[in-house]
Amino acid sequence: MSAYRTSADPQERASEASKRPRQAPPRLGSVTTPPIAPYVHRRVPLDVGGRRLEFATCLDLFSSHQVDVGSRLLLRTIEPVLAARGSTGGARVLDLGCGYGALGVALATLPAVAAAHLVDRDALAVDFAAENARANAVEVTTALSLGLAEVLRDAPEARYDLVVSNLPGKAGATVLSSMLLGALGVLAPGGLVAVVVIEPIRDLVASTLSRDDIEVTLRRDTADYSVFHYGPAAGTSFPPPAEAFDAGVYDRGALPFEDANEQPAAITTVEGIPNYDRIDVIEAALTRRIPRIRPGQRVLVSNVAQGYLAAYVRSAQPEAHVILVDRDVLALRTARRALLALGAVEDRVEMRVIGAWSEDSAADTNPDLVVGVLHEGGGAPAVEAEYSGLVAALAPGGRAVLAGGSTAITRLLAHALPPGCKASRTKHRGTSFLEVTRAV
Template identity: 35%
Template sequence: MEKATDEGVEEDAYFKKLVSLEYQGQVLRFRVAQALFSSFQVDLGTRLLLRSLADAGSEAFREILDLGCGYGPIGLALKKADERRVVHLVDRDALAVEYSRQNAALNQLSGVEVYGSLGYDDVPARDFDLIVSNIPGKAGERAIAHFLLDAMHWLKPDGLVAIVLVASLEPAVTGIFGQAPNVEVVFRKAGSGHVVLHYHFVDSGAAPAMPESAMERGVFDRMQTTVDFQGVRYLLRSAYNLPEFDSPGFRSTLLMEALQELCGSQFRRALVFNPGQGHVPVVLWRLLRPGRVRLVDRDLLSLRYSEANLILNECPGDAVTLSHQVGVGAKGGEQADLIAGVLREEEGPEGIWLTVAQAAEQLAPDGTILVAGSSTAATRLVKRLNAQKLLRVAERKRRRGNGLLVLRH
């Protein structure tokens, strides 16, 4: 992925446009990707939240955490307003992390820490003066409660949380706060279909013990079920905000059927990209038993649930490697003899091509790539593969507007 420079803005496979934001006399520019939230302009909720912090006077905030940072408008605007601040920006999406890093560089900001985290699970620092977040509306109530209430463990005793949410979510948030007597809301403002809340935690005696991680507590859990796929039975622990929570979709089904056709073949290293809840890697493991399974995805939630489901289905934990990253490129030149995954079509044709090209770079000479997507995406990919002769299309299948490609050198 290309980086932002001071002299201009370089495009990459995911880049859509440049947007600007004026805040407290400073103008910031942001690179945005089509596949990220609010790619047309900085959204109204973010602007409302930032305005509330400016009006409240935020001079005392020196250590700030931006939870679910997207491409970075909230955290970076607060940093630009006072460059003495140390700001941590975290997101479960590696593309958001990458674009936040680029936008910090584009706006010539140092003292910014940007990294992936599933909720607060991967945030090593404590004692923030301020935690800010644009609360996702489809995360599930337990996850939203985690974002709202677990903030106390990462705040200083007199720290503040400032959030924005869509107005339809306010009753659920009010209910969560109603069950937490140590929460005191000190500011509320509504506008443009959003609500901004500032709150802190009042002293309730002894400091509460640090909780287990959100994954360990099942904060993101939706259900656990048994799936029977053409005679292959497996357990599935599913998460909110990921598709295929009870059964595999058409594209995963195409991949899993193709894996069945490979039974009897030997594979040492398998790579599964965009694994979702984990249907494909679990069936791959149950059928083929490779020595190692590498899971690659932008989405840390998908990676952690796919790993958990592999282990739930008796795959040794030390046989599984997680790569939270943009694209599927490997470091160190490690090759895989089986690569399988569903295309992320919201990344556009260039993002899809980059995924396949990076997969080809790490495919063993006698290896196989299985990719599933819409019939339209598959057709475009076949045309480009034939034109550039990157890989050979060994087989193509179509079903109900979806397609599977079997690719080899």
């Protein structure tokens, strides 16, 4: 039997969320645009409004082979709607879940569009979107946002004439519904939401939008996708949505584990991050390699996922300062919440969002210990960039314990290290663990 327990009914959670006052999400530190070169898989074309754009893609981002067929279908349905507004339309566009920026950057080139704001919960996606806009000489703004949380925090009064989204197909019903309905709450009068979804969730989307206060103005189905254009029905309007994460919209349930003192503990896991119902075996193996942590030491946990590793570290040394590092805002907020729920004081928990790594990404964090599972989805140069950034961050006398696939770790062992650093490897059932120490 699974150790996972479900919490309250998702529909109840979504509806409770809409009644709660909105609270600001915690800040994640400044976001810069680092070089994305190690992460680039290929450059793919997209023709829009008579212009050819080119997008750098990444193996670890949505649709790395070409611009998604669904995104192109969505664009084709939007172009005539915007053309009808004419070049004086001055439309403000929000691209929710922008990935590497295909929709938002393409729309920003159209004469009817005055401004495009591109957001994603994934900092690597935001880095790519910003760079793709720059490389195509298209002006947009980009930001990290979990759903609409940071959009509303940063510009509470901003309203959009068009909200577009190629909705995440695996987000789960409650999150999807909060994105579909939440978008209505940031529309300007007369505004439109235009989304594309994959076939397996088209009925769910159709039923979510089937309400008296919503008017669906276009639906286009292909074998694999559905596009919906919709807005508030005549005479209705929607308030800005509640802060979804705090309201539990992403929650899956409590996941119990045995902490470093062999005591029972639990974390609340979320939808949209792997291993919501079981402890990741690689993270579990990593905990057995964590050296003794002394009070006051700084521990950087990289790739925090559901927060298990960070929670384990904190149980090993409650007086440690924990620096949570991830590219995903949802993972960071989930891990931070886990630590606070287990009794950590806010001052000892820091969040750092890093998309594309460079050597100085975490240079100011100064950790005595780094633990984490390397991201391998972006290819070998991306793994090397992350590894270099993590090792460069180590304080004198510090140590890093990193898990990865054997091929990746073999390459990293051949990688030049900063002066005074030494690396060694151990193996456990197909996973390798790389230990790097830095001389005092």
